[in-house]
Amino acid sequence: MEKGYLSMVLHAHLPFVRHPEYEHFLEEDWFYEAITETYIPLLNVFEGLVHDGVDFRITMSITPPLAAMFSDELLQNRYVRHIEQLIELSAKEIDRTRYLPEFHETAKMYHQRFMQCRYAFVDRYHKNLINGFKKFQDLGKLEVITCTATHGFLPLMENRREAVHAQVQMAASDYERHFGRGPRGIWLAECGFNPGDDAELKKAGIKFFFVDSHGVLHGHPRPKYGVFAPVYTKSGVAAFGRDIESSKSVWSSEEGYPGDYRYRDFYRDIGFDLDMDYIKDYIHPDGIRKHTGIKYFRITGKGTDSKVPYNHHEAAEVAASHAGNFLFNRVKQVEYLAEVMGGKKPIIVSPYDAELYGHWWFEGPIFIDFLLRKMFYDQDVVRTITPYEYLLENPTNQVVTPSMSSWGNKGYNEVWLEGSNDWIYRHLHKMSERMTELANQFPSSDGVLNRALNQAARELLLAQSSDWAFIMKTGTMVEYAIRRTKSHVNRFNQLYDMIKSASIDEAIVRELESKDNIFPGVDYALYKTSNLTGTL
Amino acid sequence: MIDQQEDLVKLTKHELLQIATDLDVKYRTRMGKPELVGSILEVIAQKRCEICPESEGLLSAQLDQDKTETELMAAAKEEVEASKFSPVEPPVIAYREPSPVALGAKVLEDHHYLPEGYGDNIIVMMVVDPVNTYAYWEVTDWKRDEVLRQADAQGQAYDVVVRLYDVTDVKFNGNNAWSTKEFVVNFAKNWYFPVASNRSYCLDVGLRLGDKRFLLIARSNVVSTPRETVSDFYDEEWMMIDFNKNRDLYNELYRLSGGHVIRQYQLNSSFVTERGREELNLQIPIQSLSSETLSSNMGQKVESKKDFWLWVDTELIVYGQTKADAKALTINGEKVQLDKEGRFRLHMALPNGRFPFHVKAVSSDSSMSEEITPVVNRWIE
Numbered sequence: 012m013e014k015g016y017l018s019m020v021l022h023a024h025l026p027f028v029r030h031p032e033y034e035h036f037l038e039e040d041w042f043y044e045a046i047t048e049t050y051i052p053l054l055n056v057f058e059g060l061v062h063d064g065v066d067f068r069i070t071m072s073i074t075p076p077l078a079a080m081f082s083d084e085l086l087q088n089r090y091v092r093h094i095e096q097l098i099e100l101s102a103k104e105i106d107r108t109r110y111l112p113e114f115h116e117t118a119k120m121y122h123q124r125f126m127q128c129r130y131a132f133v134d135r136y137h138k139n140l141i142n143g144f145k146k147f148q149d150l151g152k153l154e155v156i157t158c159t160a161t162h163g164f165l166p167l168m169e170n171r172r173e174a175v176h177a178q179v180q181m182a183a184s185d186y187e188r189h190f191g192r193g194p195r196g197i198w199l200a201e202c203g204f205n206p207g208d209d210a211e212l213k214k215a216g217i218k219f220f221f222v223d224s225h226g227v228l229h230g231h232p233r234p235k236y237g238v239f240a241p242v243y244t245k246s247g248v249a250a251f252g253r254d255i256e257s258s259k260s261v262w263s264s265e266e267g268y269p270g271d272y273r274y275r276d277f278y279r280d281i282g283f284d285l286d287m288d289y290i291k292d293y294i295h296p297d298g299i300r301k302h303t304g305i306k307y308f309r310i311t312g313k314g315t316d317s318k319v320p321y322n323h324h325e326a327a328e329v330a331a332s333h334a335g336n337f338l339f340n341r342v343k344q345v346e347y348l349a350e351v352m353g354g355k356k357p358i359i360v361s362p363y364d365a366e367l368y369g370h371w372w373f374e375g376p377i378f379i380d381f382l383l384r385k386m387f388y389d390q391d392v393v394r395t396i397t398p399y400e401y402l403l404e405n406p407t408n409q410v411v412t413p414s415m416s417s418w419g420n421k422g423y424n425e426v427w428l429e430g431s432n433d434w435i436y437r438h439l440h441k442m443s444e445r446m447t448e449l450a451n452q453f454p455s456s457d458g459v460l461n462r463a464l465n466q467a468a469r470e471l472l473l474a475q476s477s478d479w480a481f482i483m484k485t486g487t488m489v490e491y492a493i494r495r496t497k498s499h500v501n502r503f504n505q506l507y508d509m510i511k512s513a514s515i516d517e518a519i520v521r522e523l524e525s526k527d528n529i530f531p532g533v534d535y536a537l538y539k540t541s542n543l544t545g546t547l
Numbered sequence: 548m549i550d551q552q553e554d555l556v557k558l559t560k561h562e563l564l565q566i567a568t569d570l571d572v573k574y575r576t577r578m579g580k581p582e583l584v585g586s587i588l589e590v591i592a593q594k595r596c597e598i599c600p601e602s603e604g605l606l607s608a609q610l611d612q613d614k615t616e617t618e619l620m621a622a623a624k625e626e627v628e629a630s631k632f633s634p635v636e637p638p639v640i641a642y643r644e645p646s647p648v649a650l651g652a653k654v655l656e657d658h659h660y661l662p663e664g665y666g667d668n669i670i671v672m673m674v675v676d677p678v679n680t681y682a683y684w685e686v687t688d689w690k691r692d693e694v695l696r697q698a699d700a701q702g703q704a705y706d707v708v709v710r711l712y713d714v715t716d717v718k719f720n721g722n723n724a725w726s727t728k729e730f731v732v733n734f735a736k737n738w739y740f741p742v743a744s745n746r747s748y749c750l751d752v753g754l755r756l757g758d759k760r761f762l763l764i765a766r767s768n769v770v771s772t773p774r775e776t777v778s779d780f781y782d783e784e785w786m787m788i789d790f791n792k793n794r795d796l797y798n799e800l801y802r803l804s805g806g807h808v809i810r811q812y813q814l815n816s817s818f819v820t821e822r823g824r825e826e827l828n829l830q831i832p833i834q835s836l837s838s839e840t841l842s843s844n845m846g847q848k849v850e851s852k853k854d855f856w857l858w859v860d861t862e863l864i865v866y867g868q869t870k871a872d873a874k875a876l877t878i879n880g881e882k883v884q885l886d887k888e889g890r891f892r893l894h895m896a897l898p899n900g901r902f903p904f905h906v907k908a909v910s911s912d913s914s915m916s917e918e919i920t921p922v923v924n925r926w927i928e
Binding site for chain 1: 620621622623624625627628629630631632659660661662665667671673674675676677679681683685736737768770771772773774775776777778779780781782783784785786787788789888890
């Protein structure tokens with residue numbers, strides 16, 4: 012009989028990036044890379060576990076923009092094109108490294124991987140990876156939860172309750188469209204929790220969410236069990252707090268597993284290293300170098316240029332030993348906690364960005380595979396569980412109001428509200444105000460007016476994606492993020508002006524509909540003020 | 548939370564009553580102001596004394612996590628999350644041609660300008676972290692001129708100022724803030740204001756005239772900063788949400804309403820009789836379908852009052868595939884939708900009985916057809 016539980020949560024998210032007007036669009040690559048390096052490898056791990064009869068539980072959030080991209084035919088076909096290119100490139104690599112034994116093994120590995128990716132994507136999951144995730148959810152191994160509609164960061168929407176309502180409701184209805192039932196849980200974007208937002212979660216039928224450790228620890232009153240049991244907000248929605256111990260061993264750049272020198276290095280990619288003539292067909296057609304996903308070097312030392320080749324067999328062994336170490340620590344942790352907590356079984360909540368596993372930490376999915384197997388076969392102190400199952404088994408919990416918090420750097424809102432990005436909120440709030448004004452003004456509508464109103468809602472939702480503010484702060488693709496924000500604001504304002512002046516240009520609406528086509532079923536009525544006072 | 552006597556006495560009776568309600572002070576409605584102050588202080592002192600040893604240990608252990616380590620970890624996490632949006636510039640190892648600005652950045656035509664303002668007179672406040680807030684505002688020329696005129700102060704020199712008010716636990720009327728600070732902002736459109744944690748604030752934007760008068764233009768929303776430390780309230784309240792019972796009831800009603808079932812299969816009544824009749828006669832107000840809560844105060848655990856029970860049900864999935872361009876696929880004569888690749892899938896309840904599924908697919912030109920008939924029996928032993 013287990014003494015406690017481990018709940019791993021993988022948060023899978025990418026902002027909605029889809030540019031049909033261009034054959035090759037650099038930022039779409041984020042999606043294709045994540046499929047190849049994270050989502051398909053994780054699905055493969057689940058397939059293997061089920062096939063071998065290993066019982067496991069894991070939770071994943073699939074954000075609505077990501078789900079929309081999974082289901083989009085254009086992006087699906089572009090992915091097939093992308094993976095076929097990689098298959099071709101990796102075949103050439105096998106040839107190129109024929110007399111370079113230190114790289115040849117690795118080249119063969121990539122080729123095999125890419126072929127398997129294509130098979131899984133096209134044949135097994137019929138080009139829509141949601142089929143894969145749904146399969147494991149239906150089998151009872153995976154709990155898929157949702158996230159705010161466009162990964163909107165709720166604490167910075169405090170003054171616009173209708174916007175909060177819409178982000179949550181849209182998420183729930185979009186989830187239902189893909190998975191056939193309402194979501195039981197939600198991953199608030201960046202774990203951004205603002206006391207009071209739980210009332211909106213309750214309205215959407217959501218039963219639990221996650222907050223960073225200090226969200227629970229600084230809650231009011233003091234949580235008796237710290238983060239090792241969920242707490243109920245006054246509205247009855249459960250909050251699970253992140254465990255710092257288990258997070259540290261993975262996230263920490265100094266002592267975390269992914270930093271081990273035998274693992275594959277993220278930065279040294281042939282897209283940057285090889286000769287332009289050879290590589291030019293596989294990077295951007297304009298000659299812009301980018302990651303291909305084919306990397307041959309170990310981490311070795313940070314910032315050095317020593318070229319120690321990667322050995323994937325050795326790396327797998329290291330992943331196995333790290334998994335063993337992680338498990339050992341969790342067993343000790345649970346044994347200690349179970350004693351301290353008297354009768355109550357502790358739950359250790361370990362959330363991560365899904366893209367950490369595979370995309371950043373190449374061997375991550377292997378680590379998860381070993382971890383779940385070792386957990387199943389080698390011990391019986393800790394068992395994996397989903398948050399909902401924990402609540403079913405332990406329905407009595409303390410009532411605590413979690414504190415405003417996020418899992419961003421410094422723990423609050425600073426990442427999304429500072430010098431580089433504070434200018435956007437004047438516009439986002441105004442858009443929300445105008446959207447509510449329109450929704451209140453037109454309780455019903457049809458034809459072009461209806462289409463324009465719904466498209467305005469889409470522009471607002473897309474502008475609210477917290478990724479833009481995040482990118483502006485962390486400085487990766489800042490130009491793109493700024494232009495996305497500005498263009499959504501301008502598109503919204505254009506629609507607003509047309510609607511208010513009752514002269515809607517259908518051609519413009521149609522163009523925007525085809526470019527920003529997320530949430531086909533969006534209903535602008537979500538923004539009506541009357542929604543806020545409605546009871547369950 | 549206001550907890551000092553000298554602060555409490557400054558509040559109105561209404562405000563004291565609010566606090567007393569939050570703290571659940573007994574007989575509060577019969578008390579005058581001084582009694583309210585006294586009782587509030589008593590209750591606060593009491594709550595602080597109820598220390599639970601195990602949770603003390605747990606909490607202090609968690610809080611002892613090295614702060615710098617947590618920050619390092621957060622920074623590392625940020626790097627990983629940022630890597631989703633690669634390409635990140637790698638260290639220069641091999642020579643690379645200089646890369647032009649990412650094509651992506653160029654393509655969004657409508658990205659050039661954003662409006663400077665929207666013609667509103669507003670000020671909006673936002674929380675950054677426990678000790679910092681941010682605000683943006685807009686003041687139109689006509690509004691500024693209007694307030695100057697109303698105050699008979701056209702032509703006077705003035706500064707545009709923002710006033711920061713600590714309005715913790717008070718209903719702000721312009722004069723009853725705990726403290727006020729003024730900032731001369733003039734042409735600025737936004738600002739970061741340092742504050743204290745676990746307090747509430749709001750802002751006024753207006754004009755400070757040469758003759759010292761302040762002319763209000765707009766007042767902001769009220770924001771509350773989060774706590775920086777663990778709460779010193781140990782008071783425990785517990786809630787039980789019986790997910791099991793409600794899932795059970797919800798499913799039962801859904802089933803009875805015909806959910807899960809494709810048109811032709813009526814719910815087999817013999818299935819229903821297997822459940823206790825009494826269960827089905829329960830009055831269930833619609834609101835509580837999603838959760839039923841029992842809550843208790845002051846540290847008492849709620850005893851679970853369940854009787855022992857069990858329910859079991861079965862569901863069936865019938866699925867398969869035919870050629871994508873098939874004319875029709877029917878199950879027992881009813882047409883079934885095919886997806887783009889010719890797949891179909893039916894998920895339905897499986898009550899007692901014998902159910903043949905006569906599946907027939909007809910080709911696009913009607914010349915060929917295929918039939919398969921699986922039969923499923925369900926009964927209860």
